[in-house]
Amino acid sequence: MLYIIGLGLADERDVSVKGLEIIRRAERVYLEAYTAILLVDQSQLESYYGRPIILADREMVESKSDEILSGALEKDVAFLVVGDPFSATTHTDLALRCRQHEPSIPTRTLPNASILTAVGATGLSLYSFGQTVSMVFFTDTWKPSSFYDRIAENASLGFHTLVLLDIKVKEPDLKALARGKIVYEPPRFMTVDQCASQMIEIEGERKQGVCANGKLAVGVARLGNADQQIIAGTLEELASADLGRPLHSLVLCGTKMHDMEWEYVREFAIDQAKFDSIWKAEYAGKG
Template identity: 80%
Template sequence: MLYVIGLGLADERDVSTKGLEIIRRAERVYLESYTAVLLVDQQQLEAYYGRSVILADREMVESQSDEILADAHRIDVAFLVVGDPFSATTHTDLALRCRQHDPPIPTRTLPNASILTAVGATGLSLYNFGQTVSMVFFTDDWKPDSFYDRIAENNTLGLHTLVLLDIKVKEPDLKALARGKIIYEPPRFMSVAQCASQMVEVEETRQQSVCGKEKLAIGVARLGSDGERIVAGTLQELSDADLGPPLHSLVLCGKRMHEMEWEYAREFAIDREGFDRIWKRDYAGKV
């Protein structure tokens, strides 16, 4: 059987007891290592699990899945995913390959905490969230803005938008690749400040009042860990905010922001007086 096991958000201790039992008895254990990362390294996981762990990068999962699924119709294989297996990043393709395998490989999923639910720590109601969007690193000649349209749709309903921030793990250096050499760039993790800055930059071009400088937002970092940070303010303020090490996410507040949500979130505000003023002017009772 292939077990797809969610590890939660922070460290090796967030795995469920049931998941840990499966990891310790499985023939092989893979850790999906390209869509998200835990706040601890591979060695710490292995010490806690009492098992060796095989890192599964994008190439292995997408192009060499036969290696992962080998003999999984008769032995137990554990495939570990940071967060929840089918929340922020789906692994349905791997499950489909199990169904299509000859003979079919039975699968089981063990859920865990996800940023999609942990973001409730901001005080914003999960019922008031719309579509989740992703923000990628901009380059000088590539600044995709499709996220803007999804946020605009959420805005029409007054809903909050969770923005998942780009990470680059084991990315090839394109200049080296052009010379026939495979060299990987150092890992990069987008910060709340960079995300907020890029949103404001796109607003200056699109000008539909979707993510302007005075839109209220909440930045989060390392949710679920002992060192989690939550900071609220305008996008302009968050563009200068330092929330420390990764992983970061951002929530753009919708007009449906209830008084109770405001009262909770304001405790995280960089400038509480300014946060209150903008909420009362642009959000209170607007939807």
């Protein structure tokens, strides 16, 4: 059987008891290592789990899944996922490949906390979130703005938008690749300030007010960990904020922010008086 096991968000101790039991008896243990990361390294996981771990990068999961599924009809194979197993479509695809295998490979999923639910620590109601969007690193020649349309749809309904920030792990250096050499760039993790800056930059092109400087937003980092950080303010304020090491996410607040949400979130405000003033002028009573 293939077990797809959610690890939660912080460290090796967030795994469920059921998950840990399966990991310790599995024939092989893989760790998906590119859609998200834990806040501890591989050796710490191996020490706690008492098992060696095989890192599964994008190439292995998407192009060499047969290696992962090999022997899963006769033995237990554990596939570990940071957060919840189905927070990324990559893992749905792996489960589908098990179904399509001849004969089909049985699967079992063990859920865990993900950013999609942990973001409730901000005090914003999960019932009031719209579509989740992703923000990629801009380059000098590539600045995709499709995220803006999804945020605009959410904003038209007064919904909050969770923005997931780009992760670059084991990305090939394109210049080296052009010379026939495979060289990987150092890992990069987008920060809240980078995300806010890119949102404001696209606002300058679209000019619809969706990601204007004065829009209220909440930045989060390392949710679920002892040193988690949550800050609130305008996009302009978040564009200068430093929340430390990864992973980061951002929430753009919708106008349906209830009084109770405001009361909770305001405690994280960079400038509480300014936050309160904007909320009362543009958000209060619109839910």
